[in-house]
Amino acid sequence: MDSAVLLDLLGNENRRRILRLLARRPCYVTEISEYLGVSPKAVIDHLRKLEDAGLVESRVDEQRRKYFSIARNLRLEVNVSPYEFGTKSAYPASRSLDMTRCRYLSLHIEPEEVDEPDDDTPTVEPVDGDAADGENPGGDDVDPDADESLSDLTAELARLETLENELSMAQRWVQGRLTDVMDSLSAAFGERDGRFYAELLAAVANGARTTSAVARRVDASPTVTADGLAQLESEGLLEQVGEEWRLTASE
Amino acid sequence: MDSAVLLDLLGNENRRRILRLLARRPCYVTEISEYLGVSPKAVIDHLRKLEDAGLVESRVDEQRRKYFSIARNLRLEVNVSPYEFGTKSAYPASRSLDMTRCRYLSLHIEPEEVDEPDDDTPTVEPVDGDAADGENPGGDDVDPDADESLSDLTAELARLETLENELSMAQRWVQGRLTDVMDSLSAAFGERDGRFYAELLAAVANGARTTSAVARRVDASPTVTADGLAQLESEGLLEQVGEEWRLTASE
Numbered sequence: 001m002d003s004a005v006l007l008d009l010l011g012n013e014n015r016r017r018i019l020r021l022l023a024r025r026p027c028y029v030t031e032i033s034e035y036l037g038v039s040p041k042a043v044i045d046h047l048r049k050l051e052d053a054g055l056v057e058s059r060v061d062e063q064r065r066k067y068f069s070i071a072r073n074l075r076l077e078v079n080v081s082p083y084e085f086g087t088k089s090a091y092p093a094s095r096s097l098d099m100t101r102c103r104y105l106s107l108h109i110e111p112e113e114v115d116e117p118d119d120d121t122p123t124v125e126p127v128d129g130d131a132a133d134g135e136n137p138g139g140d141d142v143d144p145d146a147d148e149s150l151s152d153l154t155a156e157l158a159r160l161e162t163l164e165n166e167l168s169m170a171q172r173w174v175q176g177r178l179t180d181v182m183d184s185l186s187a188a189f190g191e192r193d194g195r196f197y198a199e200l201l202a203a204v205a206n207g208a209r210t211t212s213a214v215a216r217r218v219d220a221s222p223t224v225t226a227d228g229l230a231q232l233e234s235e236g237l238l239e240q241v242g243e244e245w246r247l248t249a250s251e
Numbered sequence: 252m253d254s255a256v257l258l259d260l261l262g263n264e265n266r267r268r269i270l271r272l273l274a275r276r277p278c279y280v281t282e283i284s285e286y287l288g289v290s291p292k293a294v295i296d297h298l299r300k301l302e303d304a305g306l307v308e309s310r311v312d313e314q315r316r317k318y319f320s321i322a323r324n325l326r327l328e329v330n331v332s333p334y335e336f337g338t339k340s341a342y343p344a345s346r347s348l349d350m351t352r353c354r355y356l357s358l359h360i361e362p363e364e365v366d367e368p369d370d371d372t373p374t375v376e377p378v379d380g381d382a383a384d385g386e387n388p389g390g391d392d393v394d395p396d397a398d399e400s401l402s403d404l405t406a407e408l409a410r411l412e413t414l415e416n417e418l419s420m421a422q423r424w425v426q427g428r429l430t431d432v433m434d435s436l437s438a439a440f441g442e443r444d445g446r447f448y449a450e451l452l453a454a455v456a457n458g459a460r461t462t463s464a465v466a467r468r469v470d471a472s473p474t475v476t477a478d479g480l481a482q483l484e485s486e487g488l489l490e491q492v493g494e495e496w497r498l499t500a501s502e
Binding site for chain 2 (some may be wrong): 156171189
């Protein structure tokens with residue numbers, strides 16, 4: 001999918017509100033229209049654009065009413081820097097993304113052992129240990145050290161470009177995996193309120209701590225949210241420490 | 252920075268073209284206007300919006316002409332899924348992002364040992380090995396296996412949410428690091444054409460293989476590009492295998 005098309009679509013506040021709503025539950029045109037305070041005609045127009053781009057899909061229920069939902073996973077990344085304006089979007093045909101076979105993924109970060117750095121220093125920092133040892137500000141022209149530094153920098157550049165691609169793939173994988181887990185959780189909780197319970201868990205996993213924070217996240221009333229959280233607590237999935245909810249499994 | 256403001260800004264094709272141009276080189280209003288085929292008045296209007304958001308900044312040169320450039324690193328991520336419409340943007344005050352002290356970062360992926368999967372299977376796949384062993388489709392209500400599966404799923408959910416945040420931080424770190432390396436390379440190559448050489452290397456590192464592909468990427472004429480690539484080859488940073496360029500350091 002073309003990133004430009006996607007940015008054009010997402011550049012509209014009402015279309016973003018529609019997507020936010022549909023990410024909570026499938027909706028009919030009239031529901032969306034009332035929720036947004038926008039005419040049904042305008043809603044239909046937005047939905048058509050979103051449907052054309054494959055972001056949204058529609059089904060017809062038993063009463064032959066058409067309802068809309070988010071079609072599938074999509075991820076867009078935009079990088080803006082003094083050297084780059086890059087957009088990348090991934091719109092896989094199936095949920096099994098690029099890393100279908102990936103079972104476990106982790107990030108290894110090796111911290112730099114340095115004294116408190118001066119964050120406001122405007123100088124360019126050396127990119128690795130070796131270059132730092134050289135202490136070559138890069139002024140001289142045919143300095144062998146400068147040459148070595150150039151090849152070190154080029155190697156670092158290649159490593160970073162590779163890493164960026166890998167991270168991007170990894171993030172798409174995580175996104176697909178999250179959707180799978182939410183599907184499984186919804187199914188495991190059962191037809192009726194499965195999705196709601198799954199979203200309560202996701203809200204807590206994603207950093208919502210208090211009942212009211214969770215309620216805001218899942219867009220439900222505090223009472224309904226409190227009942228749902230209590231149910232999850234009784235099933236041993238959540239625990240409350242003071243006012244704060246957390247996943248039992250997370251330690 | 253607010254993701255909504257950013258999406259509104261990036262939702263305009265001409266603003267994206269301005270950013271793409273400024274990511275190649277700082278420009279005056281008249282240059283941008285000619286390049287885009289858009290009136291100076293409209294360009295000034297776009298630049299003002301981009302400047303207000305902190306994406307673009309301006310300086311005045313010796314001839315007292317105002318020129319514009321990209322202010323600093325910014326990263327925007329948008330996730331669309333049946334359970335989420337999420338936007339995240341990071342706009343650090345300094346280039347030393349969240350992981351200033353990070354020296355080395357790598358991704359560890361453990362592949363799943365499975366037979367050729369059927370990609371079109373519409374069923375929800377189990378999210379980890381244990382759940383797969385259970386083979387519980389989640390129909391029964393008070394099955395102890397189902398309970399275990401729920402807690403496994405919740406643990407997986409928590410792990411994925413954490414991983415997503417870490418990957419996001421890691422990518423912002425990579426982006427900052429890339430800018431630092433490009434700054435260092437530009438400086439190491441020297442004032443005059445430093446940036447151009449750095450961009451040639453970045454284009455090759457980023458997957459442009461032939462001279463014409465690199466020329467398109469850096470938006471320079473094939474002749475100028477070929478000269479630059481030959482210069483980098485003579486410095487031992489690039490090598491040509493058949494028609495294809497690659498970094499000497501990359502093996």
